[in-house]
Amino acid sequence: MPETTKITGPLGIIAGQGPLPCVLAEAVAAHGIPLHIVGIRGEADAEIERFPHTWIKWGEIGRLFGGLEKSGCTDLVIIGAVNRPDFGNVRPDFGAIKALPFLLGLGKGGDDSVLSRIVSFFEDKGYRVHGAGDVAPELLVEEGTLSTKTPSAEDKTDIAMALKVVRALGQLDVGQGAIVAKGRVLAVEAAEGTDAMLQRCADLRTSGRTRGARAGVLVKAPKPGQEERIDMPTIGPETMKKVAEAGLAGVAVAAGRVLLAERAATIEAANKNKLFLVGEGWDDTDE
């Protein structure tokens, strides 16, 4: 597991959807590091108001940098999913107009190239961009079994195959997940996201195209070269619920490379649904 990155000043957290921004803020605060959250309206949860914060709208890039400067943040974590903005509804401020060439480039290319450009955009302005796992390694899934249930021999074969699929796909900048059951690849994640992929497997089951006792595994791992500082694979209690509904037996993720949104609640959800949850050793040299 990586060492905690030394943060010299207060940490800026640019917050998208879900509980992760606040989970991170709590962890950072527990490390004794001051912080300031910049929440994107319509994306970030109102919970961020528990911490020092600034709200911005999509396109208010001048206001974004204002919030960071005011609070003296030069270290940043960008965390939580965001919808690709509908540029028709964005009211750009002066900062956005200066950033226009950058913004216009965002519509094109694979996820990775878009995210790398976002990181470069901040780095070019003198900010240091960190991954959530770098500043709070306790949020990462560790190697080993986290659930009460452990994977069977058949589950282990499915895990190995799904890891292979994710590795092969990652080299083409595709997705972070795959589902394998009884040696058959049921689903591969691309732009639709993990939830939609799980829903698809639930549908296959409902329509009778898969059946029998619960079997199969959801595997999540980073893509080789993935911009993990801003787009780290993440699982949480909702993932466990959807995995159970899809008729799978459990979840395996790349240890140290996947965020656990709410650790206790996620493990509890795995146990409640009789799922295994394991962190698999993930060797970068194989990528």
Added chain:
Amino acid sequence: MPETTKITGPLGIIAGQGPLPCVLAEAVAAHGIPLHIVGIRGEADAEIERFPHTWIKWGEIGRLFGGLEKSGCTDLVIIGAVNRPDFGNVRPDFGAIKALPFLLGLGKGGDDSVLSRIVSFFEDKGYRVHGAGDVAPELLVEEGTLSTKTPSAEDKTDIAMALKVVRALGQLDVGQGAIVAKGRVLAVEAAEGTDAMLQRCADLRTSGRTRGARAGVLVKAPKPGQEERIDMPTIGPETMKKVAEAGLAGVAVAAGRVLLAERAATIEAANKNKLFLVGEGWDDTDE
């Protein structure tokens, strides 16, 4: 394009869903080859009754071989999708009981291993199993542009990338299709099938996660080592309609390796929807 396989006697056609069994029967009849269709009830279209035929239910394996023997067929084509049978509803006849060890093995493994076992099952009984394209090569997509519209330079980049994804995945016995738009892999086909994959892209568009002018391509190609005699990638007029609804610009398939269910209607549907439809050279040595 492959040579027409020499069929020495009448051809048995085991018919699943869709128009392909009848399209094949017509082509075979035009070659002057006698034929007998064995239709699976609940799967095959009533249209097969235009030809000499036998209806069987799932599990009536004795009756299946009876139909083939009665009509003197030792050459076979198995064609048209079938649902994996719900074994709870299958009433096996005596032939099925003898085939029980075979049937029990069908629930496991990737598509390819299941299909190879089906082919072996018939071959072990002395039948020769052919691909539809072997007995009627005119049903295959040829190399070149079939539609009025031709792919743009950007489309060609998307095609090349999608072909790469399909190749990488094929090596893991996954799917036959991928969708790439503006350099981004939108979807990868696994157990859900091409229609569901296209629907997903239409949904991404509706939800605003993809936008702008029509762009992107559906690519279909066989998996390396795919049992093409019984599971050849296929496109038809419905594919074109769904490709248009998904907001894509066109379709590219591996030339000589993908079946065109209804040639005239498919090209007409491509033109009506302003889509390109091309056959791409597909080099087996790269696989």
